[in-house]
Amino acid sequence: MTVRTVTEPTEEPDRSTVSTGWLAGLGTLFGMGALAASSCCALPVALVGLGATGTVLGGLSLLTNLRPFLLGGGVLALLVAWGLLVRSRATACALHGPCTEPSSRWRTVVLLGSGTLLVGLALVWGPHIEPLLLRAMRG
Structure with missing residues (x-):
């Protein structure tokens, strides 16, 4: 006689949340880099006012050369996330009926939202925001 034990199926972690959070963080990081690279004048002036040295400003000039790659990487990571x-x-709602929000989902949404805001700000910084800031600094 064979005895079989019935085990409850273990729930696997939601891998899409993990990858989404990772991509959201990557997009946010790219967005911060792109925003720093977009600022040619206002950010360095503010950093010098705070006591930053030439090393920090040299790092900003390196970021300026990487700006298109940072923006492209940020946009791509955020779109995928x-x-x-x-x-x-949508998959969770279709499989499990009423949708319940996992506790980590709100962190992912906040990270995605802040990354999207940073990348969007980096895109409009040079042509629209920086001239206004420079006029305000002069005046």
């Missing part, structure tokens, strides 16, 4: 987040939410 938003897509994964929406897809995982």
Whole structure:
């Protein structure tokens, strides 16, 4: 006679949330770098006012050369992360009935939102925001 034990299926962690959070962080990091690279005048003046040295300003000039790659990487990472987040939410709702929000999902949404804001700000910084800041510094 054979005895079989019945085990409950273990729930696997939601891998899409993990990858989405990682991509959101990457997009936010790229957004911060792109924003720093977008500022040719106002940010260095503010940093010198705070006591930054030439080494910090040299790092900003390096970021200026990387700006297109930072913006492209940030936009790509954020688009993929938003897509994964929406897809995982739709899949969870279809499989499990009423949708419940995992506790880590709000952190991912906040990170995605801040990354999107930073990348968007980096895109409009040079042509629109920096001239206004420079006029305000002079006046």
